[in-house]
Amino acid sequence: SNMVKHVLVICSQKENYFQLLKDFTLSNGEAIVVDQAPWIDLEAVSYPENLVVHIKPNRNPFPYTDQGTFRSFTPDFILLRSYALGNHEHDWRKKISAFYHHDIPCINSIDSFVWSVEKATLYGKLRRVQKKTGDFPLIPQTYYSHPNTGSFAPDCPAVLKIGSSSQGVGKAKVPNHETWSDLMSVMSMSQEYFVSEPYVNWVADVRVQKIGNNYRAIERSRSDTTTSWKANDAIGIAEKDVPMRDNWKKWIDAASQELDMVMCGLDIVIDADGAEYILEINSSSIGFPARHAAEDTGHVRDLLMEHLNLNFGHLENRDPPKKVASPKEEKVEKKEEKETKGFFGIGKKEKKEKKEKK
Numbered sequence: 001s002n003m004v005k006h007v008l009v010i011c012s013q014k015e016n017y018f019q020l021l022k023d024f025t026l027s028n029g030e031a032i033v034v035d036q037a038p039w040i041d042l043e044a045v046s047y048p049e050n051l052v053v054h055i056k057p058n059r060n061p062f063p064y065t066d067q068g069t070f071r072s073f074t075p076d077f078i079l080l081r082s083y084a085l086g087n088h089e090h091d092w093r094k095k096i097s098a099f100y101h102h103d104i105p106c107i108n109s110i111d112s113f114v115w116s117v118e119k120a121t122l123y124g125k126l127r128r129v130q131k132k133t134g135d136f137p138l139i140p141q142t143y144y145s146h147p148n149t150g151s152f153a154p155d156c157p158a159v160l161k162i163g164s165s166s167q168g169v170g171k172a173k174v175p176n177h178e179t180w181s182d183l184m185s186v187m188s189m190s191q192e193y194f195v196s197e198p199y200v201n202w203v204a205d206v207r208v209q210k211i212g213n214n215y216r217a218i219e220r221s222r223s224d225t226t227t228s229w230k231a232n233d234a235i236g237i238a239e240k241d242v243p244m245r246d247n248w249k250k251w252i253d254a255a256s257q258e259l260d261m262v263m264c265g266l267d268i269v270i271d272a273d274g275a276e277y278i279l280e281i282n283s284s285s286i287g288f289p290a291r292h293a294a295e296d297t298g299h300v301r302d303l304l305m306e307h308l309n310l311n312f313g314h315l316e317n318r319d320p321p322k323k324v325a326s327p328k329e330e331k332v333e334k335k336e337e338k339e340t341k342g343f344f345g346i347g348k349k350e351k352k353e354k355k356e357k358k
Contacts, residue, residue, distance in 0.1 A: 003028075003029075003030040003031070004030060004031045004032070004033050005026060005030055005031070005033070005076045005077065005308060005312050006033050006034075006035070006073060006074055006076050006077075007021065007032055007033070007034050007035075007075060007076070007077050007078070007079065007304070007308070008034075008035055008036075008037075008053060008073060008075035008077070008078045008079070009034060009035070009036040009037075009078075009079045009081060010036075010037065010038065010039060010042070010078065010080050010081060010082050011036055011037075011038065011081035011082055012038050012081075012082060013038075013058070013060055013062070014293075015081065015293075015297050016036075016062055017034050017036050017079070017301075018034050018036060018062055018065045019062075020297060020298070020300075021034050021301060021304075024301075024305060026308055026309055026312055026313045027309045027313035027314075028312075028314060030312065030313075032308070035053075035055065035066070035071070035073045035075075036062075036065075036067070037053075037055045037056075037058065037067070038058075038082060039084060039090070039092040039095060040090075040092075041055055041056040041057075041058060042054065042055045042056070042095065043095070044095055044098035044099065045098065046098045046099075046101040046102035050074050050102075051074065051075060051098065051099070051104050052072055052073070053072065053074070053075060054070075054071075054072050055070070055072070055073060056070060057069055057070060075104065076104075076105075076311075076312065077104070077105050077106070077107075077304075077307070077308055077311060077312075078099060078104055078105070078106040078107075079106070079107050079284070079300070079304055080106055080107065080108060080113055080283070080284050080285060081284060081285055081300075082285050083285045084096045084113060084116075084117050085117040085164050093117050096110070096113055096114060096117065099113075105307070107262060107263065107284055107303065107304060107307055108260065108261045108262060108263060108264070108283045108284040109260040109261070109262075111260050112259050112260045112261045112283050112284075113283055115259060116282070116283040117164055118164055119161070119163070119164040119195070119280075120143055120164075120195070122259075122280065122281065123138075123141055123143075123195075123280075125255075125258055125259050126138050126255060126258075126278065126280075126281065128258055129251075129254050129255050129258045132254070132258070133250075133251075133254050135247070135250075136254065136255075136278065137275075137276050137277055137278055138277075139197050139198070139200070139269075139277040139278060139279055140197065140198065141195050141196070141197050142195060142196045143193065143194075143195050144193065144194055144195070144196070145193055147184045147185075147187040147188040147194075150180070150184045150187070150194075150196075151184070153174075153177040153180040153181065154174075154180070154196045154198070155198060156174055156175060156176050156177060156179075156180065156199075157173060157174060157175050157176075157198075157199035158173075158174045158180070158196045158198055158199055159171060159172070159173055159174065159196065159197045159198075159199050160172045160174055160180075160183055160194060160195075160196055161194060161195050161196075161197070162187070162190065162192050162194045163190075163192035163193065163194070171230070173199060173229050174196070174199075197279075199229070200269045200271050200277055201271055201272065202222075202269040202270060202271055203221060203222070203270060203271060203272050204219050204220070204221050204269070205219070205220045205221070205267070205268070205269050205270075206218065206220075206242070206248070206267070206268045206269075206270065207220075207265050207266070207267055207268075208244070208248045208249075208251070208252045208265065208266040208267075208268065209264075209265050209286060209288075209296075210252050210253075210256055210261075210263060210264055210265075210266075211262075211263045211296060211299040211300055211303055212263065212299065212302070212303040212306070214296075214299045215244050216241065216244070216292065216296075217241065217242045217243065217244045217245070217248060218239060218240070218241055218242070218289060219239070219240055219241075219242040220238065220239045221237070221238050221240075222237060222238075239289065247276075248266070248268065251266060251268075251278060252264065252266045252281075255281050256281075259281065259283075261281070261283055261284065262284075262303060262307070263283075263284040263286070263300065263303060264281055264282060264283055264284065264286065265281070265282040265286035266278065266280075266282075267279040267280050267282070284300075
């Protein structure tokens with residue numbers, strides 16, 4: 001059968017989904033065609049009929065794949081393994097919006113990614129979890145829409161977090177009110193909103209990870225107090241696997257349900273008295289420690305297959321046979337083909353070949 005489902009994986013070259021999904025088929029026998037690209041290499045157009053993704057060649061393509069070429073891909077399903085919003089240079093929210101516009105099925109849900117790229121929205125969702133469950137020790141956070149509103153400093157030491165940054169970027173420890181007022185002066189040059197949180201003098205930082213029904217807990221600890229206050233600094237931070245605790249599992253399940261995430265990482269800090277604070281939740285773009293990468297990407301693949309089968313695997317879900325296009329419709333299709341050419345320089349090579357023939 002020529003039935004096939006196209007899966008787009010948005011991911012760095014750290015994981016190879018061509019390899020992971022090789023020889024896998026849907027439960028109804030349909031084949032799976034994979035393409036993989038990082039956010040920076042792709043642009044998207046959401047047409048009424050389909051979503052078209054235009055992809056630039058990757059600088060380090062995987063062998064035996066099309067990654068080294070310009071290509072256009074029409075995905076039926078998307079796996080999001082990469083942040084859509086990073087630091088100064090990286091804001092790919094317009095691409096997320098294209099997926100949202102088309103309502104294409106994704107892991108995690110497209111809703112969860114839209115909530116995730118706005119840290120304020122994400123915090124609001126976690127507050128909702130706290131209201132529903134009662135037992136959910138979310139760190140108290142203050143949001144400021146403008147630096148002028150920060151004239152009263154929070155209790156120090158505090159942490160200032162700017163905008164929707166992630167991975168330790170855009171954060172500053174505020175030891176005293178003087179530093180706070182300096183930072184307000186810096187913030188008056190920025191368009192971003194900002195938040196403050198009490199600084200937790202943590203002894204352990206725990207990432208609770210959920211991939212479908214697979215759970216894992218990873219603890220980072222400081223070798224001494226002179227070490228960086230951020231747990232994602234590589235120097236002086238020890239990392240080890242710790243047994244999963246019932247309360248952690250309860251928290252991550254409640255949060256993943258509220259946020260429509262089948263795969264996520266919940267970050268918890270623990271102070272010297274053993275008090276736990278939930279800092280944030282990360283969507284399906286979570287990174288895996290090298291020692292678990294093979295096992296965890298296997299879990300991601302299994303979760304993806306499960307969702308592909310839920311969406312497309314039933315026999316009655318097969319596409320109806322294509323009707324033969326009338327000449328008028330054919331013209332329209334050809335015109336659309338022409339329009340996609342020339343985008344990103346797609347089609348230049350073919351033009352060259354034509355010239356040579358002449």
